[in-house]
Amino acid sequence: MSELNHHILSVLVQNRPGVLARLSGLFARRGYNIFSLAVAPAEQEGFSRITIVVDLESTSLEQIVKQLFKLIEVVKISELNPRSSVERELLLATISAAGDERGQVVELVNIFEGKILAVGVDAITVSLDGHPDKLDDFVELLTEYGIVEMQRTGRVALPKLERLAKLERQPKDRKAG
């Protein structure tokens, strides 16, 4: 995947019926491309956070954000710059690994710090979480052995904490203590 045209939007929405349909309908109707999408309840009750990776072709990100904001249930939109955000994704994959190959796959999983979830006669199911780039590398290496089935969650992301802000907070906390 080319990272150049990808942008991550973290969208806070009211958790109401149809909100995902509204959002995906908007993308479909205006010809915007979704690369990946992850939805789950947010920290605040009644709200969900949707992480969308959009693929920019003809439309500007600004226009996509403005159109999204027109949805009544959209409360907040943050554009996450990959450099200043933390991103994670989870992958599950079943890989054909009979005989000698099994050891090689297990070794690969260990190098990537993944987990073996199930072992069959001629295949194993593994999980790996991490930065999407790391998952891409992992998938590329596994392809050689034959991926029987694979599911990725799409990325989730949050802004990276400013290190300086973190340092400033500590003395204050201490004072308060």
Next chain:
Amino acid sequence: MKITGAQALIRALEMERVETIFGLPGGCILPAYDPLLDSPIRHILVRHEQGAGHMAEGYAHVTGRPGVCLVTSGPAATNMVTPLMDAYMDSIPMVCITGQVPTTAIGTDAFQECDTVGITRSTTKHNELVMTAQDLPMAVRQAFHIATTGRPGPTLIDVPKDVLTNSMDWYWPTDEEVIDSLPGYRPTTKGDPAMIKEAARLILASERPVLYAGGGILKARAAQALRELADLTGIHVVTTLMARGAFPDDHPLCLGMPGMHGNATAVTAMQRSDLLVALGARFDDRITGKIPAFAPEAKVIHVDIDPAEQGKVRKPDVPIVGDCKLVIEELINAIKDLLQGGSVQADSGAWKSRISGWQEQFPLHYEPSEPGDALKPQFCLEQLRDSAPEGTILVSGVGQHQMWSSQYWKFNEPYTWVNSGGLGTMGFSVPAAIGAKVGCPDRTVWAVDGDGCFQMTAQELVTASVERIPIKVAILNNSYLGMVRQWQEMFYDERYSEVYLSPEVPDFVKWAEAMGCVGIRVDSPEEVQPAIDKANSVDDRPVVVDFRVDAREKVFPMVPAGFSNDDLLLPGAQQANRGALK
């Protein structure tokens, strides 16, 4: 106090000060029609749900208040899709309530079930399926709040039958509760002061400025503010199809309609300007022509309440998100401040004489018919205009007659022009005129329609007769789908494909009479004035005048689709002089 959901719904509409509902009952919405009998709200029983939708639009256009529709589930809801989309495109406040199958039957393909919120998701500003009776008052308040604030638009509430019959404890949410329930909806109304100041500076510095007034002026009730801005700065104003009447046509600074069928001066002034001040306008493709060639030397100040309009088509130099009225008022203050501070407005004398030169050389023009020749549609409109009582509201359908209406009428007052601009819905005018007449019963309402349009929604004249809503309809009948015919003549080598409508069937006079209207047929120029006089004298029932007009007549000027506004085609002899439009 315990009441039923149906009672709560009607009471909520009363609380929203709804005076008129346009609707038609059916199975799932039946419970709501019972308490309506005991309500002071007037219900107008339409003959087709699409009619109810356009009536609500016409009503909203002229009153500024949201139009309300009440219809049942399934086919009634799908019949509402066109008017909802029409209202969405033209930013018309409207609230539609649809019946739905009981909550227990949703998803089972029950009789007259359809996914109304799914179908109307992209044709409304917002919609909601209400699942309990207790939620109804809040849903109604939210629907009215969303429809009427920010950029106005249609909203829809889908109410299952058992939600109407179940009981609930009545309450009425406060403004604060409504706003708190919509944390993602906070329209910006006040423009950014720094941007307004920058806009004021650009306006004073411009030598070739144009105020580009769109429908947002009317939605924001900013006509007076616009006039003050024009008078203060002496800048000419173009009024788009959606903004006709927002600035008086008889004002010396009014240039009239720009765009595909705009007059040569309005089109060219925008094209040659060095500053476009877009006020509640959205750079529609019918205005810009070929976008890269549109107003190439102009800087752009774009005032719009919808942030998504900023930069959607043309990147503004100064974007201002806000309510047109508030922003224009602030802009006037900022300009006055600059002038008082010693700033001097740039000299636009040369520009003004270019404009008046174009106006003189390129007026709207058609060839009047010779004695014995076919009647000209423009002539009918001129006569209609000159005989129209003060304050007449003109409502048009979509096509050639719409463009001629916009061109040849003189709109000197806001809210006297109603049409379907964005969606271009044929069949709009008859029901929209009925809605306009209901909203402004003391005014004369003329619908100008084509014979093609009229046949799409004419049945609503039955509604008008029965409900005693005496509108007047002028059919400019050329027995063709005239605008399509014009394109086939000009761009398809006169190969006329499926545009000819029969000149003898239907008999519009008989049809009008069968619907309880007065019907008049006009074939020759001498008959025009007597027919109009007769129509204007009838006030107890609708009137339909069937003007048999010349089918060869085309709308000019015209910018062919996809061409630059510099490639404007002019009528007759003017075309030879088009070099003067520089």
